[in-house]
Amino acid sequence: MVALDLRRLRFLREFEERGTLAAVAxxxxxxxxxVSQQLALLEKDVGTRLFEKAGRGLRLNDAGRxxxxxxxxxxxxxxxxxxxLAALGGDIRGTVRAGGxxxxARRLLVPAVARMMADHxxxxxxxxxxxLEQSLPGLRLGRVDLVIGDEYDGHPRPRPAGLRFAVVLEEPIKVVLPAAHPLARAGGPVAIAALRADVWTASAEGTGHHAMVVGTCRALGGYExxxxxxxxxxxxxxxxxxxxAAVALMPPLALPDDDHSFAVRExxxxxxxxxxxxxxxxxxxxxALTAFLDAVRAYARPHQSDGDRSGGPATAVP
Incomplete structure (x- = not known):
């Protein structure tokens, strides 16, 4: 009788999708x-070869596929x-591993943790x-149970098979300026084109926020x-x-309340x-995961943009 280790099977699933040991690692x-050791142990478990040589690498053979x-x-x-089995017991218990x-993490996951400590x-x-990019492989393998990522207009995220995606919050992007910036003092909405000469800050390259900032400056301002x-x-x-030292494009959830050391503009x-x-x-x-998701949605609801789509701190003018 073959004894299958689910953890090793997850490595096999990732190899099937990624094609190389280095990519899986x-x-x-x-x-x-x-990775190689875990797949070798899986071959030992099933009692047959699952891979064959392909140049310098490996590929699945018929048994592996x-x-x-x-x-x-x-x-x-x-x-x-x-x-x-967890539902049958009626007692909500277990472990939830959440990333974001x-x-x-600050505005949704941490408050949800506090709610779970009290209720469950x-x-x-x-x-x-x-x-999001860092966590999807771990989510697929079961190392993480829930991940909150961001997605911006014109910059959709990949949605790999085997995962479920649901929007829990929509909020507007704001221009964030130093308090002494001329456009901060002028008041009113700020044109991206008017920030051509400014220095910018954003998240690291490869993130959705970085792509949004660069794409917005190109599309609306016509500049890099x-x-x-x-x-x-x-x-x-x-x-x-x-x-x-910089200007930025940021969502209200990332901004502190009632901080007059910078200005927020449409x-x-x-x-x-x-x-x-x-x-x-x-x-x-x-x-346990259902209860935690409910708590996350409950804390997202007050931040949901409506009316003027502010969703966060009011425009601050020193």
Missing amino acids: AALGYSPST LLARHTHVLLSAAEAAEAD LQSA PRVRVEVFELE PDLRHRSNDADVQLELVRVG VAETALTRRLVVATRDTPPAP
């Missing part, structure tokens, strides 16, 4: 030797069984600060921004604005929107 945060097809069914069934970018003390919640400062920490970006040319998207595996969620 990079995506999952393991060394290539660790067959097992990979069954792997998708087996992993989905295992998660469904865990969810059903900084503003989502037998649920263990672990929170990680993660960008002087993007000198890059940080995934919103506080670092805001500090650069405060000292007069974008003049058009309305720009950020969506916070929750990603989970496309399987029935365990009761």
